[in-house]
Amino acid sequence: MMIAFLSNNEMVPLIEALAKRLEVIAPVLSGGQPVFATWNGQELALDAENPLSSPLEFLLPSREALFRYVQLSGRYTFEEPSLPARLILGIRPCDLFAVEVLDRIMTEEPCDQAYLGRRRSTVLVALNCTRPGSECTCAQMGSGPGCVAGYDLALTPLGDGYLVESGSPAGVLILREHPQFFREASNEEIARKEALLAASREQMIMVRPDLSLQSMQEAISAADWERLGDLCLRCGGCSFICPTCHCFNVLDLGVPDGERIRCADSCILSGFSRMTSGANPRATQGERLANWYRDKFVYMPEKIGLPGCVGCGRCHRVCLARFDRRKLEALP
Amino acid sequence: MSEYIPMQAEIEDIDRVTSDTYLISLHILEGKGLSYRPGQFIMVSVFGLGECPISIASSPTRDTLQICIRRAGRITSGIMDSRIGDVLGVRGPCGNGFPLERMGRDILIAGGGSGFATLRSLVNYIVDRRRSFGDVTVIYGARTSQDLYFMQEYKGWQMAGLSVGITVDVGDDSWTGNVGMVTSLLDRLEVSVGSAAICGPPVMINSVANTLLTMGFSNSDIYISLERHMKCGLGKCGHCNIGPHHVCQDGPVFSYDRVRSLLESL
Ligand SMILES: Cc1cc2nc3c(=O)[nH]c(=O)nc-3n(C[C@H](O)[C@H](O)[C@H](O)COP(=O)(O)OP(=O)(O)OC[C@H]3O[C@@H](n4cnc5c(N)ncnc54)[C@H](O)[C@@H]3O)c2cc1C
Ligand code: SF4
Numbered sequence: 001m002m003i004a005f006l007s008n009n010e011m012v013p014l015i016e017a018l019a020k021r022l023e024v025i026a027p028v029l030s031g032g033q034p035v036f037a038t039w040n041g042q043e044l045a046l047d048a049e050n051p052l053s054s055p056l057e058f059l060l061p062s063r064e065a066l067f068r069y070v071q072l073s074g075r076y077t078f079e080e081p082s083l084p085a086r087l088i089l090g091i092r093p094c095d096l097f098a099v100e101v102l103d104r105i106m107t108e109e110p111c112d113q114a115y116l117g118r119r120r121s122t123v124l125v126a127l128n129c130t131r132p133g134s135e136c137t138c139a140q141m142g143s144g145p146g147c148v149a150g151y152d153l154a155l156t157p158l159g160d161g162y163l164v165e166s167g168s169p170a171g172v173l174i175l176r177e178h179p180q181f182f183r184e185a186s187n188e189e190i191a192r193k194e195a196l197l198a199a200s201r202e203q204m205i206m207v208r209p210d211l212s213l214q215s216m217q218e219a220i221s222a223a224d225w226e227r228l229g230d231l232c233l234r235c236g237g238c239s240f241i242c243p244t245c246h247c248f249n250v251l252d253l254g255v256p257d258g259e260r261i262r263c264a265d266s267c268i269l270s271g272f273s274r275m276t277s278g279a280n281p282r283a284t285q286g287e288r289l290a291n292w293y294r295d296k297f298v299y300m301p302e303k304i305g306l307p308g309c310v311g312c313g314r315c316h317r318v319c320l321a322r323f324d325r326r327k328l329e330a331l332p
Numbered sequence: 333m334s335e336y337i338p339m340q341a342e343i344e345d346i347d348r349v350t351s352d353t354y355l356i357s358l359h360i361l362e363g364k365g366l367s368y369r370p371g372q373f374i375m376v377s378v379f380g381l382g383e384c385p386i387s388i389a390s391s392p393t394r395d396t397l398q399i400c401i402r403r404a405g406r407i408t409s410g411i412m413d414s415r416i417g418d419v420l421g422v423r424g425p426c427g428n429g430f431p432l433e434r435m436g437r438d439i440l441i442a443g444g445g446s447g448f449a450t451l452r453s454l455v456n457y458i459v460d461r462r463r464s465f466g467d468v469t470v471i472y473g474a475r476t477s478q479d480l481y482f483m484q485e486y487k488g489w490q491m492a493g494l495s496v497g498i499t500v501d502v503g504d505d506s507w508t509g510n511v512g513m514v515t516s517l518l519d520r521l522e523v524s525v526g527s528a529a530i531c532g533p534p535v536m537i538n539s540v541a542n543t544l545l546t547m548g549f550s551n552s553d554i555y556i557s558l559e560r561h562m563k564c565g566l567g568k569c570g571h572c573n574i575g576p577h578h579v580c581q582d583g584p585v586f587s588y589d590r591v592r593s594l595l596e597s598l
C-alpha cells in the first residue's frame with residue numbers, strides 16, 4: 001500500500017490530468033444540490049452530503065441497453081454497447097460496500113456480463129466520511145465511515161488536503177503516474193485520519209446507539225406489515241434510490257431494429273410480481289414492503305454473507321410515509 | 333458475450349392446440365441446438381415486443397424443440413402471430429427441470445389447464461424411455477373439452493402403457509368423458525405410490541398434492557412446477573423471488589415439502 005498526501009489545491013489539477021484518459025464521475029453542484037455527474041470543470045462537491053442518487057448508477061444504470069438488434073432479410077445481428085473507461089471520484093464507504101454487494105449478486109454464476117463489463121472498466125476513488133449526515137448509519141451497518149476494501153484509492157479529508165491510500169495496482173499506478181500532485185504522508189497525518197474516523201463513528205453510534213443488523217431483524221419479525229403497508233405511499237422511492245437495489249425490467253424499444261434495454265424496477269410496486277393469471281404472490285402492500293426489508297436484512301445476509309443495507313440513509317431521506325423505518329412502527 | 337443475447341430460432345411449424353393456444357416447432361439456427369431436460373423453460377422473444385419465459389413442451393428424446401403458447405398479452409400474441417420461417421429469440425434452457433434421477437420408476441403426472449405444456453415434455457420423455465419406468469399415470473383437467481391440450485397424443489401414450497385420465501370442469505354435448513376435478517380421477521385410476529409431477533393453478537396443485545399425501549405419497553417425492561413473474565431467467569432481475577430463492581434458478585420445480593416450508597417461512 002502507498003500512503004500519500006494531496007493538498008486541496010492539487011485536487012482539480014489531478015482530476016484534469018485523469019480526465020484526459022478517463023471519464024471522471026464526481027459529485028458536483030447542480031441547482032445547489034450535490035449530484036454525481038461527468039466532470040468537465042464544474043465546482044466539486046466533495047465536502048457536501050453524499051448525493052441522493054448514488055454513484056451505483058454508473059455501474060448498474062437505471063436504464064441501459066443490453067444489446068442492439070438489427071434485422072436484415074428476416075435474420076438478426078446483435079451489437080453490444082461499448083463501455084466507457086471511467087473513474088468514480090468521491091464514492092463514500094457505504095456506496096463502496098454496495099458495490100461489493102452488487103458484485104456478489106451480479107457476478108455470481110450465471111455472471112451478468114453487462115454489469116461485469118462496467119465494473120471492470122471503472123476505477124473507484126473512495127472518500128472516507130469524517131462528517132456523517134444526519135441519517136447516516138454506516139457505523140452500525142459495518143460499511144463505514146472509513147472504507148477497508150474494494151477501493152483503488154481512498155481519500156480522507158484532513159482539512160488542508162487529503163490522505164490518499166492505494167488499495168489496488170490501479171490505484172498505485174495513479175499515484176506513480178502523477179507524482180507532481182502528491183507528497184509522502186507524515187505519521188501525524190496518518191494518525192489524524194484514524195482519529196477523525198473514530199470520532200465520526202462515535203458520533204453516529206451516539207445518535208442511534210440501539211441500531212444494528214440484529215435490531216432491524218427483530219423489528220422485521222415484530223412489525224405489523226399490513227399497517228405499515230397502509231401507510232406506504234407506494235411510490236417506490238426507497239427502492240429506486242437504494243444503492244443495493246438492483247431489480248430490473250427488460251423491454252424492447254424499436255421495430256424492426258432497436259434496443260433491448262433494462263431499467264430499474266421495484267418489488268414495492270404491485271405489478272412487479274403479478275403473474276399472467278392476474279394472481280399476485282405478494283398481493284398486499286404490506287407483503288411487498290416486508291419483502292423489501294427481508295431481502296436486505298434477512299435474505300442477503302443468508303445468501304451473500306453481507307447485509308443488503310449499507311446505512312447510507314437515502315431511503316429515510318426520500319420516504320414520506322408516516323412510519324419509523326428503523327423501528328418499523330407507525331409514527332404518532 | 334452477454335448472456336442476454338439470444339440465439340435465433342426459425343419457426344418450422346405452427347399447429348393449433350386450442351382456439352387460443354398454438355404448438356410451435358423451432359429450429360435453432362446457431363450451434364448444436366439446445367440440450368435440456370423435461371421441466372426446464374426458455375426465454376422466448378419477438379424482437380421489438382420483448383421476451384418472456386415459456387416452458388419447453390417437447391421431450392429432449394425427440395429432435396424438434398417445441399413450445400406451446402397461450403395468448404395472454406403482447407409478447408405471447410406476437411409469438412402466435414408469427415409465421416413459419418420467421419425468427420424468434422431463444423435463451424436457455426433455464427431452471428432446474430424435473431429431477432428424474434430421484435423420481436424412481438412409478439410416476440404420477442398431474443396437469444391442470446395450460447400447465448400441462450411442461451408436463452408433455454416429461455410424458456413424451458417417459459414414452460420414449462419406456463423401459464426405464466414402471467407404472468406411469470397421467471391425469472389432466474381443463475375447463476372445457478375445447479380447452480384440452482394435445483388430444484391426439486393421448487392414444488399413443490396409452491399404447492405405450494401409460495394410464496391416462498382426462499377430465500373437464502364443465503361438460504357439454506360433445507363431451508362423453510369425465511366431468512369434475514382432476515383429483516376425482518385419482519379414485520378411478522389405479523395409481524402406484526411413487527413420485528409425482530404436478531403443474532397447474534395453485535388450488536389444483538394443493539388439492540392433488542393433499543390427495544396424494546393421503547394415498548401414501550411422501551411430500552418429498554411430490555414435485556411441483558411453480559409459476560412466477562420472470563424477466564431475466566438468470567437470478568438477477570428479482571421478479572421471481574420466494575424469500576431468498578429465485579424460482580428461475582432454484583426452480584421452477586420444487587418438492588412439495590420445500591414449497592411448503594418456503595411459503596410458510598414468509
Ligand atoms: C416458468 C414459466 C413457464 C411458462 N410457460 C409458458 C408456456 O409454456 N406457454 C405460455 O403460453 N405461457 C407460459 N408462461 C407464461 C408466460 O410467460 C406469460 O403468459 C407471458 O409472460 C405473458 O407475456 P405477454 O407479453 O404475452 O403478456 P403481457 O401483456 O405482458 O401481460 C399479461 C399478464 O402477464 C403478466 N406478465 C407479464 N410478464 C410476465 C412474465 N415475464 N412472467 C409472468 N407473468 C408476466 C402481466 O403482469 C399481465 O398480468 C410461463 C411462465 C413461467 C414463469
Ligand atoms: S419511499 Fe416510503 S412511501 Fe415510497 S414506496 Fe418506499 S416505503 Fe413506501
Ligand code: FES
Nearest residue numbers: 564565569570580
Ligand atoms: S427471472 Fe429474473 S431473477 Fe428470476
